[in-house]
Amino acid sequence: MKILFFTRKDLQENPAGDTTIIQALKKHFRKHGIKVDLCTDHRVNIHSYDLIHLFNISRATELYNLIKLLPLEKKAVVLTPIYWDLSDYLKETNQAIKLNAWNSGERKRKYIFEHIDLSIPHCQGEIDLIKRNFNYRKDFEIIPYGVAPIQKESSSYINNRYGFKDYVLCVGRICRQKNQLSLIRALKDNSIPVVFVGKVNDEDYYKRCRAEAKENMIFIHDMHHHQLASLYQNAHAYVQPSWLEYPGLSSLEAGVAGCNIVSTEIGSVKEIFKDMIYYCHPNNLESIRSGIFRALEMPKSDLLKNYILEHYTWENYVTKLLTQYNHLLQLKKRSIEK
Incomplete structure (x- = not known):
C-alpha cells in the first residue's frame, strides 16, 4: 500500500x-511497514x-485545487477534516475580513466533501457539524485523535532555569485564537507563575501579550516537541483558554x-474529556481565573492519564x-472493475 498525505504548504513553517497529527501518523505507519509520502x-x-x-x-484552497485539477476518480480519497465552524469566533472577535474569507471558503469545502470517498472525523460533534453545514451523506468513521505516552522526566526545566516550581502552563501558537492575552489578564493580579510555550503566529498580538505580562509570566518559543515532557510533568495546571x-x-x-487541565468549553473538548477537567469561556476572565484556581487547589492524580491512555493513543488511531x-x-477496486 502506497499512500500520499496532502495538506497545506506551510505545515512545517507554522506548526499546529x-x-x-501527520507526524504521528507517519511515524506509526513506518512501524507497520507502510510507505507514506507527504x-x-x-x-x-x-x-x-x-x-x-x-x-x-x-485551509480549503490547497485541498480544493488538488481535487479540482487532478483525476482522482480512480483513487481512494480520504479526508481528516479537522473542521469546526469558525464563523462565531470571527464574529465575536470582530474579524470581518477573516470572516468573509471563511464564509467564501465554505463553497470549496462543500466541493471537497462531495468528491472524497471517506471522512475521518475525530468525534460525533465534528461529523454532526459537517452533515449540517455541507449536507454530507458519504461514508465516515469516527476515530479520536491520539497521544503518545510521555517518558518520566527526573528534572524540571522550568525550576532549574527560572526557579518556578508550581506553575501554570499554556502551550500553543501565540495568536488571537489561542487567547493567551485573556489568560494574562485573568491572572494579572496574582503571583502564580505562568509559562507560555509556542511560536509567534501573530507578531502584533504577541507584543500586546508581552506588554501586559507580569514578571512571573515567561514566554518560550524555541522548544522542541520532545522537550515538552518536563514542562507538562512539572506543571500543576495546564490551561487552554482558546476560542475553540x-x-x-x-x-x-x-x-x-x-x-x-482547564480548557475552553467551545469545540469538541467536552465530548473527549467529559467531567475530568475544568472548563472556561474564552471571553470571560472570571471563568478562566476560577477554572485555574480550582485546578491548582485539586491534587494531581492519574485518573485522566489512565483514561487517555486507554482511549486516545496514536497506535489505536492507526490500527483503526x-x-x-x-x-x-x-470497495474502490470492485467499483473500478464493474
Missing part, C-alpha cells in the same frame, strides 16, 4: 495540530499512489503527563485507520 503541492503526480489522504479542510479546540492535542499531552484504508481500497 495538523502538523502533530506533499503540499497540488501539481503532484498521483499515479503511483493507492490512496490519497487529505488533511485540514479549514478540537479537542486540543496539547491538552491530551498534558493530561497524559498528569496535569490538571488502516482497517478503513483496506476496506475502502477493496
Whole structure:
C-alpha cells in the first residue's frame, strides 16, 4: 500500500495540530511497514499512489485545487477534516475580513466533501457539524485523535532555569485564537507563575501579550516537541483558554503527563474529556481565573492519564485507520472493475 498525505504548504513553517497529527501518523505507519509520502503541492503526480489522504479542510484552497485539477476518480480519497465552524469566533472577535474569507471558503469545502470517498472525523460533534453545514451523506468513521505516552522526566526545566516550581502552563501558537492575552489578564493580579510555550503566529498580538505580562509570566518559543515532557510533568495546571479546540492535542499531552487541565468549553473538548477537567469561556476572565484556581487547589492524580491512555493513543488511531484504508481500497477496486 502506497499512500500520499496532502495538506497545506506551510505545515512545517507554522506548526499546529495538523502538523502533530501527520507526524504521528507517519511515524506509526513506518512501524507497520507502510510507505507514506507527504506533499503540499497540488501539481503532484498521483499515479503511483493507492490512496490519497487529505488533511485540514479549514485551509480549503490547497485541498480544493488538488481535487479540482487532478483525476482522482480512480483513487481512494480520504479526508481528516479537522473542521469546526469558525464563523462565531470571527464574529465575536470582530474579524470581518477573516470572516468573509471563511464564509467564501465554505463553497470549496462543500466541493471537497462531495468528491472524497471517506471522512475521518475525530468525534460525533465534528461529523454532526459537517452533515449540517455541507449536507454530507458519504461514508465516515469516527476515530479520536491520539497521544503518545510521555517518558518520566527526573528534572524540571522550568525550576532549574527560572526557579518556578508550581506553575501554570499554556502551550500553543501565540495568536488571537489561542487567547493567551485573556489568560494574562485573568491572572494579572496574582503571583502564580505562568509559562507560555509556542511560536509567534501573530507578531502584533504577541507584543500586546508581552506588554501586559507580569514578571512571573515567561514566554518560550524555541522548544522542541520532545522537550515538552518536563514542562507538562512539572506543571500543576495546564490551561487552554482558546476560542475553540478540537479537542486540543496539547491538552491530551498534558493530561497524559498528569496535569490538571482547564480548557475552553467551545469545540469538541467536552465530548473527549467529559467531567475530568475544568472548563472556561474564552471571553470571560472570571471563568478562566476560577477554572485555574480550582485546578491548582485539586491534587494531581492519574485518573485522566489512565483514561487517555486507554482511549486516545496514536497506535489505536492507526490500527483503526488502516482497517478503513483496506476496506475502502477493496470497495474502490470492485467499483473500478464493474
